[in-house]
Amino acid sequence: VTELPIAPNQTRPDDVLVLGAGLAGLTVGWELAAAGCRVRILDREAPGQATSRVAAGMLAPVTEAEPDDPQQLALGRAALARWPGYAAELEAASGIVVPLRRRPTLAVARDRDEAEALERFAGIRERLGLPVERLLPSAARTLEPALAPTLRGALAVPDEQAVDPRVVVRALAVAAGDAGARIATGPGSAVEELLHDGTRVTGARTADGLELRSEAVVIAAGSWSGRVPGLPGRDRLPVRPVKGQLLVLRDPQGPGMVERVLRFGAGYLVPRDDGRYVLGATTEERGFDHATTAWAVHDLLRDGAELVPGLLELELRETLAGLRPATPDGHPAIGPSPGLAGLWWATGHYRNGVLLAPLTGTLLADRMLGRPTDEALQAIVDPARPALTPTPEDARA
Ligand code: GLY
Numbered sequence: 223v224t225e226l227p228i229a230p231n232q233t234r235p236d237d238v239l240v241l242g243a244g245l246a247g248l249t250v251g252w253e254l255a256a257a258g259c260r261v262r263i264l265d266r267e268a269p270g271q272a273t274s275r276v277a278a279g280m281l282a283p284v285t286e287a288e289p290d291d292p293q294q295l296a297l298g299r300a301a302l303a304r305w306p307g308y309a310a311e312l313e314a315a316s317g318i319v320v321p322l323r324r325r326p327t328l329a330v331a332r333d334r335d336e337a338e339a340l341e342r343f344a345g346i347r348e349r350l351g352l353p354v355e356r357l358l359p360s361a362a363r364t365l366e367p368a369l370a371p372t373l374r375g376a377l378a379v380p381d382e383q384a385v386d387p388r389v390v391v392r393a394l395a396v397a398a399g400d401a402g403a404r405i406a407t408g409p410g411s412a413v414e415e416l417l418h419d420g421t422r423v424t425g426a427r428t429a430d431g432l433e434l435r436s437e438a439v440v441i442a443a444g445s446w447s448g449r450v451p452g453l454p455g456r457d458r459l460p461v462r463p464v465k466g467q468l469l470v471l472r473d474p475q476g477p478g479m480v481e482r483v484l485r486f487g488a489g490y491l492v493p494r495d496d497g498r499y500v501l502g503a504t505t506e507e508r509g510f511d512h513a514t515t516a517w518a519v520h521d522l523l524r525d526g527a528e529l530v531p532g533l534l535e536l537e538l539r540e541t542l543a544g545l546r547p548a549t550p551d552g553h554p555a556i557g558p559s560p561g562l563a564g565l566w567w568a569t570g571h572y573r574n575g576v577l578l579a580p581l582t583g584t585l586l587a588d589r590m591l592g593r594p595t596d597e598a599l600q601a602i603v604d605p606a607r608p609a610l611t612p613t614p615e616d617a618r619a
Pocket of ligand 1: 278280286466502503546572573574
């Protein structure tokens, strides 16, 4: 942990505009407001409505990590380590209980191909020094009796957790507000133009005609981050939407049918404490389309029910689509823009926005306020890294 110098063009920002009231914007807003900054958070929708409410909430750095991406793993594991303390701080600050589901993830195989993939997954993680435990199908079914008898194999991945992102959004909005952040949402609070003088940001103009002056602007607008009106071409961070469709099912008998997060193929089942289950997810490159489709409902239920036949008895409560904000190298952008002074990013979290939320607030506030920080993690998320240089196409978008 070392002290990062504050670059000469980075004043301590007393007035900060945060564009986006999703998990990233709220966690940043809370952290900065708690540190004494004057913070205003803007969003065209109510907090968390665009993407955060759609997230499954897995805190899963090991099962989500690409095997060839040690940086993502390091970031995810650091983020997971923050979560228990963060949930406790958030509960204390908001008065809202933020339960963490702390049980090992079960990665399961439904057929021989998936069993081979599971063995590869286990081998790679073991070589990285990550604990995994191979389970016989019978042992997995003892843990989770709702699993189908046709199960071919399973791995328990310890330490992973899950949280309900909608609860986290509610708690963060209260905590940020109580710390002094002002949260303005609705169509009038949509940003019509980022204001700057060519070298540094000066604020933003909103749809209701207000010109809000600020020393710093943090863009935490998920998939829309590179498209804030008024952003100069060189500042158009290449963030693209990757659509994920998922279902929310509910057991009228209450919780307990499945207790652990289950991973299978490209899918997952995440139990909530109130008898709901999130069954996801598709991965689709379809731009800003967020329609829900019959085929996705079909495929998710077909695959999920092969694993847990009892899913077909549950109520189908919601069909959802969210847009994961993806960067070219898959890591988020958290920190100062290499272009306009006073412009900061907290975006590009792709599949790990919930996991990375606490760390995002801390890493960004460390840089903005010149606090001691973790330089290795800062390098992973640095918005100035070459992978995030806008292409001419991004600059025109
Ligand atoms: N983190 C799960 C997903 O993005 O689908």
